[in-house]
Amino acid sequence: MAFWLFKSEPNTWGWDDQVAKGDAGEEWDGVRNYQARNFMREMQLGDRGFFYHSLKEKSVVGIVEICATAHPDSKTDDPRWECVDIKAVRPFAKPVSLDEIKSNPALSEMVLVRNSRLSVQPVSDAEWQEVCRMGQTKDD
DNA sequence: GCCAACGTTGGC
């Protein structure tokens, strides 16, 4: 299984919106960046991801699961853009802030630290485990 | 609200 990170502005599409969609999940639409799209094409059913709030919060707030693999983005007619569907799995007991991630040497190579602008990112196994530990949340 | 970093666009 692979791990990912999805970034969103909470006032546009936040964790609470994602939870409201339940197990049906929702398209991760609106991505207009080739790197991010290519990562979504690699995603498999059952892969897990972090849900990250940018701007004021700057924290990983929960865990999501891929519930549909890449398909055309319904919000555009441009065939270049695809997206996956994700559903909320569980919130973090304790949100993990960007500051905490940056100050943890084990996470210094995270894409979130290296390239803060990429909205869909891969996360390594070790990083996944570490951030889950910091968030005091089991991924099962 | 500013600005640095990055990606995209379009003229040549």
Place this chain on the structure above:
DNA sequence: GCCAACGTTGGC
């Protein structure tokens, strides 16, 4: 195909 100009993102 290069590169300058521009727009967007997101941390500060």
